[in-house]
Amino acid sequence: MDLNQRITAFSNLGQFLKDFMANAKKTDLQLDDFDSLNEELRAVIETAKRQNAWFSTENTRQALTSWSQNLNSGSLNTWLSPYRISTIKAKEVAVIMAGNLPLVGFHDFLSVLITGHKIIAKLSSDDHVLLPFLAKVLIQLEPQFKDSITFTQERLPQFDAVIATGSNNTARYFEFYFKNKPNIIRKNRNAVAVLTGNETHEQLVALGADIFSYFGMGCRSVSKLFVPQDYSFDAFFKAMFEHKEIINHHKYANNYDYNKAVYLMSLFPILDNEFMILKEDENFSSPISVLFYERYDTKAKLQMFLRDRKAEIQCVVADGFSENEIPFGHAQQPKLNDYADGVDTVAFLLKIS
Incomplete structure (x- = not known):
């Protein structure tokens, strides 16, 4: 599977989310069970809310809307254009995900897969139903992703690199345990x-x-x-x-x-x-x-x-305070190249290949 295929798959996932949010069917997605997937996603949103009351329907739909807007071929190609992404030797990348927001780990999920690696996602108990569902849809759209996605809430199996997000306290443990692996360790910000x-x-x-x-x-x-x-x-x-x-x-x-x-x-x-x-x-x-x-x-x-x-x-x-300021009302609308903690995830993933 080459880069264009991966971009097309994620772009189609974005289209699925757009259709879901608009309650409209797009037959060009070639999803025979589009209606049942829509029903399943509605059920998943309700399950997420029951398991974590902070995941209100409005907040989860806000996260889905954000990703529906980012996952399109234009935005994906613009994001990846500064990098030299060719055929790589796929590595197993463990991603320890936070659970404070709905789909908070999706950017790491996207980054690992779009660069051609395999992901082992250790899900937070606070957010463990939304991402597996989107992965299911992604695999239906592009079956070659099937062997590249693993979810777990148990001990991590063997891996080649790790991306871990946690508090300042847990980051100290991450830095110790993963000191011998290529890593990105994120802290409180x-x-x-x-x-x-x-x-x-x-x-x-x-x-x-x-x-x-x-x-x-x-x-x-x-x-x-x-x-x-x-x-x-x-x-x-x-x-x-x-x-x-x-x-x-x-x-x-x-x-x-x-x-x-x-x-x-x-x-x-x-x-x-x-x-x-x-x-x-x-x-x-x-x-x-x-x-x-x-x-x-x-x-x-x-x-x-x-x-x-x-x-x-x-x-x-702010408004007129600094070069890199975010306009009022846009803090929760990051672009694909707005990396958490300012650490370029794609550059890191390309370096380990």
């Missing part, structure tokens, strides 16, 4: 946003999507605001009100009630709008339902500060 006070209402509403999507549990979720010394949060809270429905999710509401009680009993000063808490804090990683903020003096000083702390930051959401 967070997204931050920089405000000037000149943002429009629409920009702040869009920022709310960066904060609340996936309940703020992703590495691209904004967990920290940087605001000017004299910043008033009135306009910010007015915009956030458009996301108030999040408090209707029981697990989110439980976290909000717990964190609010802890802060009040500890006499921490907080700002509160009955569904989110703002707390002035130097840390980047905030609890669910809490957004940390910090005031800055000048743009130049803040730019220097964030450069010094770049190992803790996944992306910066």
Whole structure:
């Protein structure tokens, strides 16, 4: 199977997802059981929600929509064009996947297979039904993938290289256990946003999507605001009100009630709008339902500060702050070349072949 065949297969998978999201049948996909696969995917989404309440139907559909937009021949070819991908000796690549978001490990799954390697995916118990289903559809679209995909929740079999995602604590164990294998070890990172006070209402509403999507549990979720010394949060809270429905999710509401009680009993000063808490804090990683903020003096000083702390930051959401900033509302819409932790996964995979 050459690169063009692999691109075509993933592009067709993207078309299947588009059809599913639009509830429309496309016969050119050559899937005889298209209708039954659609029914099965609906059931899988419900199963994922029952097994992990954070995987709400809306969040899973958001992840599926994102991948339906990225998996097309144009985007895939543009992504891969800077690399020299030829026939390689396929290696067994173990991927230890996180489970904080629906399909959070799909980019690694795609990267391993698109470069011609075989994947051994160790699934998180929090997310172990969605990806196997998509792999099933991919194999129907391109049967040659069948011998290249293995899923496990047990001890990893033999492998040649590893990609592992976890917390800062688990990363230390990964670095020890996998020190003799080519590896990518990912740690905790967070997204931050920089405000000037000149943002429009629409920009702040869009920022709310960066904060609340996936309940703020992703590495691209904004967990920290940087605001000017004299910043008033009135306009910010007015915009956030458009996301108030999040408090209707029981697990989110439980976290909000717990964190609010802890802060009040500890006499921490907080700002509160009955569904989110703002707390002035130097840390980047905030609890669910809490957004940390910090005031800055000048743009130049803040730019220097964030450069010094770049190992803790996944992306910066802003308007006119830096070259690599993400526009408001786009933190959860990464492109294929927006690599986690800034480590080029494809380059790594090509190097091990």
